[in-house]
Amino acid sequence: MISEHDIPITFRSLGHLAKAIGSGELTSQQLTTDYLERLQKQGAALNAVAQVIAEQALEAAYHCDQMKRTGNPLGPLHGIPFGAKDLFAALGTETHWGSPAHDDLEWNYDSFAVSALKSAGGILAAKLAMVELAGGGGYSDASASVTGPCLNPWNRARWAGGSSSGSGAAVAAGAVNCALGSETWGSITVPAAFCGVCGLRPTYGRISRYGAMALSWSMDKVGVLARTANDCGILLEVLAGPDRRDPSCVGPGFKWEPERSLSKDLRVGILQHDMSKTPEVEQAFQCALDALQRIGIRMMPAELDDTAPVAAIASLTIMAEGSTAHRDFILGSKFTCLADEDQKAGLLAGLAIPAADYIRAQQIRTVAVHRLNKIWAEYDLLISPTLLTEAMAADRPFSEHQTPWGGNGGPGNLAGWPSLSVPMGFGPTAMPLGLEFIAPAFGEQDMLRLAHEYQVVTDWHLHIPSDF
Amino acid sequence: MQDDYSQTLFDASVRPLLEIQIDPSLDARLQTELKQLDQLFRELRAFKIDSIGEPAILFRAGYGSGDIDE
Numbered sequence: 001m002i003s004e005h006d007i008p009i010t011f012r013s014l015g016h017l018a019k020a021i022g023s024g025e026l027t028s029q030q031l032t033t034d035y036l037e038r039l040q041k042q043g044a045a046l047n048a049v050a051q052v053i054a055e056q057a058l059e060a061a062y063h064c065d066q067m068k069r070t071g072n073p074l075g076p077l078h079g080i081p082f083g084a085k086d087l088f089a090a091l092g093t094e095t096h097w098g099s100p101a102h103d104d105l106e107w108n109y110d111s112f113a114v115s116a117l118k119s120a121g122g123i124l125a126a127k128l129a130m131v132e133l134a135g136g137g138g139y140s141d142a143s144a145s146v147t148g149p150c151l152n153p154w155n156r157a158r159w160a161g162g163s164s165s166g167s168g169a170a171v172a173a174g175a176v177n178c179a180l181g182s183e184t185w186g187s188i189t190v191p192a193a194f195c196g197v198c199g200l201r202p203t204y205g206r207i208s209r210y211g212a213m214a215l216s217w218s219m220d221k222v223g224v225l226a227r228t229a230n231d232c233g234i235l236l237e238v239l240a241g242p243d244r245r246d247p248s249c250v251g252p253g254f255k256w257e258p259e260r261s262l263s264k265d266l267r268v269g270i271l272q273h274d275m276s277k278t279p280e281v282e283q284a285f286q287c288a289l290d291a292l293q294r295i296g297i298r299m300m301p302a303e304l305d306d307t308a309p310v311a312a313i314a315s316l317t318i319m320a321e322g323s324t325a326h327r328d329f330i331l332g333s334k335f336t337c338l339a340d341e342d343q344k345a346g347l348l349a350g351l352a353i354p355a356a357d358y359i360r361a362q363q364i365r366t367v368a369v370h371r372l373n374k375i376w377a378e379y380d381l382l383i384s385p386t387l388l389t390e391a392m393a394a395d396r397p398f399s400e401h402q403t404p405w406g407g408n409g410g411p412g413n414l415a416g417w418p419s420l421s422v423p424m425g426f427g428p429t430a431m432p433l434g435l436e437f438i439a440p441a442f443g444e445q446d447m448l449r450l451a452h453e454y455q456v457v458t459d460w461h462l463h464i465p466s467d468f
Numbered sequence: 469m470q471d472d473y474s475q476t477l478f479d480a481s482v483r484p485l486l487e488i489q490i491d492p493s494l495d496a497r498l499q500t501e502l503k504q505l506d507q508l509f510r511e512l513r514a515f516k517i518d519s520i521g522e523p524a525i526l527f528r529a530g531y532g533s534g535d536i537d538e
Contacts, residue, residue, distance in 0.1 A: 312511040319505070333487045345497035348490075349505050352478035357509055363522045364515050 002462040010034050010174035011464045014080060014231040017177060021068065021079045028068070028079025032061035032123055035081040038175040039126050045468065047148045048160065048169035050086040050127040051094055057081060057125040064121060074121030076234050081125035082117055083176035085164050087134060087213035090114045090124055097213045098130035098163070100146040101329070101337035111211025112243050113180050113222050120238040125176055128166030132339055134187060134215045135163040136322035137346030142394045144340035149394040152195060153465040154431055158391040161191030167225045168195035172465065178226035178235060182209075184216045184318055186409040188223045192421040193434025194391035198451075198461065199225045200232040203441045204416030205250055207236075208243030216321040217248070218362075219314070219413055228461055229422055229451035230258050236444060254444060262449050268292070269302025269379035271438075273406055278388045281406075281433060284425035285385045288435045291457050292383075297450065302379055304411050308368035313361050314414045320358040323350025369415045376440040381447055384408055386434030390427040408438060418444045422451050423460035432460075469510060474502035 004016050009031070012020075020026040036054050043049040064079035084090055087097050089107035091114075096102050114124060129147040131139055142149035142159040150165030152158040153173040160169035164181030168191025171179050181188045183201045192199025200223050207222040214220060224235045233256035240254035270289065275282035289299065329335060330347050338344050375382070388406030392398065412419050417438055424435035435454070439447035455461050470476070478498070483490075490498065 309511045309515055312508045316505075316508050316512065331485050331487055336488055341494060341497055342501075344494055345501045348482065348494075348498055349474065349478065349501035351482045352474050352502065352505065354477060357512070360519070361512055363517055363519065364512055366522065367515075367517055 002459045004462060007462060007464055008174060010038055010177070011227070013227045014077065014177055014234055015228070017080050018076060018078065022073065028061040028064040028123065029058070031079065032057050032081050032125065035125055035176055038173065039170070042153070042173045042468065043126065043170050043175040046151045046153060046156065046160070046169045046173060048129050048150050048166040048173065048175065050096060050098070050129050050147055050166065052126050053093055053124055056092055057123050060123040064123065074119070076120050076238060077117055078121030079123065080121070080177050081123045083126040083128040083167060083170050083179040084114055084124060085167050085179065085181050086127045086130050087182060088114050088180055089211040090127065093124075093127050095127070096146055097133055098145045098147070099132040100339055101334045107211070109211065112208035112245065113212065113239055116239050117180070117235075126170065128170050128176075128179055130165055131163035132343065133322070133326065134182065134184060134213065135343070136215045136318070136326065137343035137350065139340040140342040140399065141340070141397045144343055146339065151394055152391050152431070154196060155391070156468070157394060158431060159194065159394040161194035161391060163187040164191050164225065168192055168197060168199070171195070171197045171225045171227065174464065178224055178231060181223050181225050182212060183221050183223055183413065184219045185314060185413045186407065188225065189386050189407070189409065189419055189421040189434065189436060192225055193386035194432065196423045196432030196460070196463065197225055197227060198229055198232055198423070199223065199421045200236060201419045202236060202240070202444060203418045205248050206254070206418070206442070206444070207239045208246040208249040210243055210245035214325045216318045217325070218321060219318060229420060229448050229455055232420060233258060233448045233452070236448070252442070256448065257445065258449065258452055260449070262446065262453065264296070266297065266381065266446065266450070267379045268297055268299045268450070269375065269382045270299050271382050271384035271408060272301055272303055273384060273388065275385070275388060277404060280428045281385050281388050284427070284433050285435070288424050288454070291454060295453055295457055299383070302375060302382055304375060304408075305371040308364060308371055310368055310372070310414055311410045313365045313368055314410050316353065316358065316361045317365065319346065319350035320353040323347050323353070327351065365414060372411050372415045373440070381443070381450060382438040384436050384438070385424065386421040386436040390429055390431035390433065408436060412438055416441055418447060420447055420451050422455065423463070425460055469506070469513060471506065473509060474505040475499065478502055
């Protein structure tokens with residue numbers, strides 16, 4: 001097993017670095033300088049960075065070190081650099097939503113999520129690349145971004161995933177310790193799986209979206225990409241809680257309890273997928289199941305209700321809400337500046353959805369979510385490969401990719417369930433694979449604890465890409 | 469449902485509002501998107517529900533009570 005001490009400092013976990021700074025073994029200025037160098041070199045080479053915030057970050061690091069010297073630590077992220085997807089407003093930075101058409105946004109304030117991480121001592125070191133408008137309208141290839149295709153640190157001919165592309169790539173490349181992302185349908189779990197890092201999509205309503213670009217009001221979630229499940233728990237504790245500026249955010253606060261043992265009666269359902277075309281994924285998943293079995297987890301096959309048209313409801317909802325949110329832009333003269341032609345067509349089409357059809361979709365959604373939620377009478381958690389494919393080529397249309405994507409993004413996102421993708425090994429071309437843990441709404445505690453226990457007995461999260 | 473339901477809606481309600489001229493290649497992609505949208509409508513209309521008795525919620529119950537006091 002690889003130990004955390006065997007890997008370079010910028011690849012170590014938030015928990016590990018917090019202890020090192022707390023003990024005086026490391027200063028925030030040293031750490032921030034290391035991350036800024038990697039953002040400027042590796043981050044830029046991957047097209048993972050929208051803006052490096054060097055001056056502000058170094059000032060904040062100096063302040064953190066001063067506070068440490070006077071015995072006033074700021075919080076669990078004291079002195080640790082993080083990145084934010086380019087859809088979060090942040091004071092003194094530019095925000096472009098990944099779009100070449102949005103060069104005039106005036107979002108010069110801290111979004112809730114950025115503000116919460118800063119208050120906990122975190123240092124915003126970069127705005128990170130993303131698919132334009134978080135993929136609203138549907139995009140056809142990796143180049144749908146003002147920063148170009150975001151490349152995968154494990155192989156720069158492959159895509160990092162999207163839409164939180166830079167958040168996945170920068171964490172995987174050791175260019176930031178952790179990053180804010182957002183998910184409407186797959187935008188955290190996909191880059192996490194493709195880049196071999198952890199990606200937490202919390203319950204809908206857990207984290208305020210104040211100051212984050214809207215794509216779909218009833219499906220957007222703010223989340224994090226980080227090195228370990230434990231780190232995701234630390235970050236969720238900082239970020240969760242009600243915020244009157246986002247009326248969907250009424251969830252209770254979250255207290256991360258990594259030391260509390262899991263219930264011996266925990267029932268884990270294994271979601272069934274046809275993996276006959278992806279034997280390497282099946283093999284890696286079986287190894288993950290074996291590891292969980294060794295730590296005494298009781299697992300049995302599970303199947304989600306498939307009697308309602310979940311994908312159709314989710315697609316129509318995202319199209320209608322996304323095109324409504326961006327209506328003025330779509331009708332305006334700068335719309336043609338978007339990078340992806342399919343996305344333009346999708347956003348235009350979304351404007352043609354009648355209110356009656358959108359509302360009918362929400363009625364069916366109520367029925368569908370009720371049926372999906374019945375699974376929680378039998379299971380406490382679900383597990384599955386995050387996707388059935390490795391990251392695809394960065395320079396080819398997605399339609400040319402032969403391997404089935406798989407995944408559970410439709411039901412999980414429609415129902416607002418939390419999900420966590422963690423590294424599960426490597427596929428046939430040595431690219432990372434993800435293991436997904438899914439919980440009922442507000443069930444993050446058990447989900448994170450099980451993933452944490454999995455990472456205690458495995459070391460996939462400690463593998464790092466070769467440097468470039 | 470008519471086959472060009474979405475196209476008809478788009479031409480009547482969206483196209484007149486556009487500041488931009490849609491070029492022919494984008495128009496072809498748009499027609500494909502509108503056909504896919506018709507397919508989504510068909511799928512959703514085939515799912516039978518009691519449209520009066522079944523409540524519709526735009527922000528889902530249990531998550532979004534909108535507890536704002538300002």
